[in-house]
Amino acid sequence: MQKLTRILFTTALTLSILCSPTAAFAKAKIQIAILLDSSNSMDGLIDQTRNQLWQIVNFLSKVRKDGEVPDLEVALYHYGNDSLPSSEGFVRLLTGFTPELDLVSEKLFSIKTNGGQEYAGWVIRSAMQELNWSKDPADFRVIFIAGNEPFDQGPIVWTQSVNLAVKGDTLVNTIYCGSAESQERQLWASGAILAKGSNFNINQNQVIVVIKSPYDEEISSWNTKLNETYIPYGRQGRIGQQRQATEDSNAGANIAMRGASKASEYYSNYSWDLLDALETGKVKLEEISDESLPEIMRGMTLTEKRTYVAGKKTERERIKKTIRELSQKRTEYVERQRKASTDKGENTVDSVIIQSLRQQLAAKGFKLQ
Template sequence: MSWPLLICSYFRQEGVAMGRLTAAAMAATCIILAGLPLAAQQPSSDAHFKRDHQGQGESPTENGQQQIKPKIDVVFLLDTTGSMANLIQGAKVKIWSIAKEMLDAEVAPDLRMGLIGYRDRGDAYVTRSFDLTDDIDRIYAELLKFEADGGGDTPESVNQALDDAINGLSWDRGRSVYRVAFLVGDAPPKMNYTDDVKYHVTARRAAKRDIVINTVLAGSARDTAEVWREIARLAQGRFAAIPQSGNMQVIETPYDQDIQSLNQRLNRTALPYGGRAQQDEVLGKIERSAAAPSSVIADKSAYQKSKGAEEEIVTGRGELINDLASGRVTLDAVKPEDLPAELQGLSREEQEAAIAARAAERESLRRKINDLVTLRDGYIKKELARQGDTDSFDGEVGAIIREQGAAKGIAY
């Protein structure tokens, strides 16, 4: 039985209503689904879009024409030396909010994110790089591991970080992709190493590859500002200066606790599957989300709403309901020993009924969460208007993304 049909079967057997559909409409929907070929029954992770043979997303416009779904590849290069402690802590809290803002376009783009932390030679590490991925939960996990330490003398290995970002990561080379890097730090590059690639060489190379480098100065160091401006100019980016702390404001709302409570129930519908390593990774993502402050959980819920990821609890592969709904896997393709423990030993009909029951519960919870997210977004918008403009890291990133995205056809 196909994925939509097993849900329809469950609704018919249990008398569960889907959204506001009447019984007749539900029956009609199931009949239509029954007549679709398997490929049509398995939507992508965003049900409003399809994939062409080149992997480009498409969105139908009002006149029936197909519009290419935009794409964003974004990499953050963070100075992780001791003086950057407050900004790094702020980034951990605001990462989902920043990701959500990138998706808040007229047509939500496909988003991949990469991360590089850098210090200097003689510190615990020079750079730590995490490649571009649409698994934002994985980037969040790596960001949480960053701690501000080291430094000492002022210049840092900025040259190495830029080289790693532009030449070492798997950028999407599609012509319409908005490729962008944010270099964030408070110290200039160390220029007396003879075996690294200097920043001006890398910045020019980035410009040739249509990778924009924006520079964000934490603090007010004049020597850093001079270099940051040059890098941004060479790589067709923008320079911004923010307070040393990053000035990221967490706005708590009356809806955060309810969103957190509903997410706890949502997490209990998860069905990790696959090998032990894959299941452990999914469980780790769920545990990190559950342990996060309520504002972070609410920001992640807002990101998922903007993404249109109704079935998604965690990003990436390994959660059965999401992977079935997105067409990444079929139930027949999962080895019996790789099934979730709850499904092992059951007949196929019992497995399908159990999955459908959890999917229905998840859909109900997601609707409630999305309603609260809408109210929360309105509350935050009013509070930000009351506070006025602030020179914050997340505010600068959002403004730059909106401005530069327009050049790539991403309308915000």
């Protein structure tokens, strides 16, 4: 009888797990770790990555897996900088995997270049050992490492580090920021080949030309309205809201591209925005104290709070829809202008990242709309 009871209990538990929404409808995940050389000669590389982060996000917003938008997580390291401890291989983790892209942008703008020893093997090993990589074989895992010094520099053997990525089913794409004829480039290519990734050579000092469109000002205006739909809550509320405003300012001439990213499903701020936190199930409205809410919501009944939140959500979706429509028109306009231009923007960090993602995501079963 006890044996039958255990069998029935195990069967019921298994069915419960299999039939739960999380198990049945778990979304695919894209994990991208970006490893940037921040030595003196890499100012151009850092600037390109800062300025084109939103271009990469906008490309990824068109990717689907099993008909759904995958979850996106980005991690960021910089290395090869004398301001970092030599005992840590001149390597610094700026953020682990996070879906909050404003945090990634903030960390990119915090990087200050300085001379140093560029240990590619060390930073790849750190990324593989320290980051919370998905164990699901259906998910997409990739490292992008960029630099211009010998790939075998430092005490950590690069082949051992890259083999950690191979064992973790993680692609390694290498971006050499130096002369295409340099002998040093060959080792960078070897690193990518070993990890079944791609190797690129870019001009890190190439200035990216931002093509203005007739839709930019309108997108910027709607972006400001979008910010007004965010409801800061908890300890991170004020910090997150200020970060959002700062990264809008940091976007500069790229504010239209950033606006498009903010209107996509990848723009999540559940650590500080009440709407995103409720949407992802991180919090329940009835469990949040008045002190954790913005002043306008304090003293409201639960029904009034739900009405207020629902109104902000409706407004946000309306604004996002408008931004998406304008961004589509802007994309079509910019593509026409680029085709007529001699500057095709094909030798910058964003272009090679998008090129490799397009091919590698497809090989993993992800589809581009």
